[in-house]
Amino acid sequence: MPGVTLSYTYQQPTSTLTVRGEAPSPPESAGTSSALPPRAIQRNFACQLEIRQGETTKTLQGDSTWLKDLITVIDRYVGSQLRGTPKGTFSGTVAIRPLDFIFHRLTVRQGENQIAQVDLSMTQLYDLLENLSQVADDLPQLGSLATPVTRAWYRQPAGIAALLVGGIALVAGVGLWASRTPEDRDPTASNSAQEQLTAPEQSGKTVGSPPSLAEDPLLRLRDTLAEQWQSSPDLQESLVYRVTVDETGSLLAAEPENELARERRAETPLANLPEVAPDPLPTGAKQFRVSLGPENRVEVTQIEPL
Amino acid sequence: MTVEPKQTQLDPQPAGLTTATGTIKAQLDLLLLGLESLSGESSEAVLAAAKALNLEKQIGDRVVLWRLRNANPLRRSSGGRKKVDIEEARALVMVIAHLAAQQQARIRSTLEQLEAAVEQELSPFRQPLVGDYLDEFISHYRSRMVDGDVRDENSLAELALRILIELMFYSSPRGAQRLWKALLNRPEMDLPAGSDEEGEVAHSSGSDALPSP
Numbered sequence: 466m467p468g469v470t471l472s473y474t475y476q477q478p479t480s481t482l483t484v485r486g487e488a489p490s491p492p493e494s495a496g497t498s499s500a501l502p503p504r505a506i507q508r509n510f511a512c513q514l515e516i517r518q519g520e521t522t523k524t525l526q527g528d529s530t531w532l533k534d535l536i537t538v539i540d541r542y543v544g545s546q547l548r549g550t551p552k553g554t555f556s557g558t559v560a561i562r563p564l565d566f567i568f569h570r571l572t573v574r575q576g577e578n579q580i581a582q583v584d585l586s587m588t589q590l591y592d593l594l595e596n597l598s599q600v601a602d603d604l605p606q607l608g609s610l611a612t613p614v615t616r617a618w619y620r621q622p623a624g625i626a627a628l629l630v631g632g633i634a635l636v637a638g639v640g641l642w643a644s645r646t647p648e649d650r651d652p653t654a655s656n657s658a659q660e661q662l663t664a665p666e667q668s669g670k671t672v673g674s675p676p677s678l679a680e681d682p683l684l685r686l687r688d689t690l691a692e693q694w695q696s697s698p699d700l701q702e703s704l705v706y707r708v709t710v711d712e713t714g715s716l717l718a719a720e721p722e723n724e725l726a727r728e729r730r731a732e733t734p735l736a737n738l739p740e741v742a743p744d745p746l747p748t749g750a751k752q753f754r755v756s757l758g759p760e761n762r763v764e765v766t767q768i769e770p771l
Numbered sequence: 772m773t774v775e776p777k778q779t780q781l782d783p784q785p786a787g788l789t790t791a792t793g794t795i796k797a798q799l800d801l802l803l804l805g806l807e808s809l810s811g812e813s814s815e816a817v818l819a820a821a822k823a824l825n826l827e828k829q830i831g832d833r834v835v836l837w838r839l840r841n842a843n844p845l846r847r848s849s850g851g852r853k854k855v856d857i858e859e860a861r862a863l864v865m866v867i868a869h870l871a872a873q874q875q876a877r878i879r880s881t882l883e884q885l886e887a888a889v890e891q892e893l894s895p896f897r898q899p900l901v902g903d904y905l906d907e908f909i910s911h912y913r914s915r916m917v918d919g920d921v922r923d924e925n926s927l928a929e930l931a932l933r934i935l936i937e938l939m940f941y942s943s944p945r946g947a948q949r950l951w952k953a954l955l956n957r958p959e960m961d962l963p964a965g966s967d968e969e970g971e972v973a974h975s976s977g978s979d980a981l982p983s984p
Contacts, residue, residue, distance in 0.1 A: 547949060
């Protein structure tokens, strides 16, 4: 059925969000498509976010799932800021964490093989939140807009959290810079906004990237998790998971094997993986018992098939 | 900037919460202190906002406003009625968001100066708008709060800047809802012991002291 293409733009001083998609053609008696509200969009949804940073503009793009993740993550993150407990967070294709008390690093998936990073100031974060809040009000159907599925679910790229090296749950403090004399800032904070596009496979050892075939999958999994696992100081016992890996070394699933592992899954590099492994397992898949313990301890043992 | 009064429906509070917690009372007073430090305005602006929002029943005059602000457990004042009904807290939330929206341009400019200072690794005290705001906030805090004499300047500057950032987000048309949600979910602050108790005698210092009859 032919449809009409709709496009809407949400504007703030440093942020422009454009959403577009198709709506069924209205009956001729209903007037022109310009009268249709954003909630009329039903398919082929896409959005583009422009973030202005001085003389430059960073452009990010995504589908309805991406936009929904962005709305969820930014709303949750600002909520943690306003409660006085700023904390990094992620959902699916989007992650954000504090760099210091005024700058934030937004990391988003772009397509299947790239991620983009944009550092946002507090006013940029405010503008982004305003646009996202408005679009969330205008697009109540966002969660139900179909995203074309091109790959089996277990072939989907790993979640954004699995691609990020370093702790997401970093808590930022104001720090000493507030004194009347200049002090060194957090060296991880960039002085100017920046964007980096990197292929995950090129960004070092990350969960979800294909291994060298010569490598032992157990050793590779252990080394990768050892790089990424940062145990919380209050962790008293190990978090144990049954982790399923396919023949290329990509992670497919991580099922908690103790209650604590389920409760604290979000803190681990396995946070965004499905719990349930494909049944039957794909050819060549292997399962490992992974124990993430206090003091960043990682133990991996292979589970022999029955 | 003129802001049209708009009725915002705030989410209901958790069942059983009929009076504001010490943390809510402290946070509301600190946000008003932040607004006061930005604009130099005091109780008149709050009362005018309450009138514009049809909240005179909850915040009708300076005496009521004085009581609500001095219910902050961090205040030097001793005695007085420390209880703040949840409806009074809601009214203060609406007023704060209204005033923040009125002062949005000033809040944003100050925050942009702060961001520039952080980027260039300069002291925020050297930026005109930020420096003025910090000086005002710290001076008010020292004169009115029970720990004002013991907290160092950096600690008070951190608090002032966090309040500034929060005011930016509360200056939105969605600000009242955001503030209310944040208050209900905010972890309890460390507050002076026994500061929530009721009392009879009241005295205070600072520009929002109880006016003479």
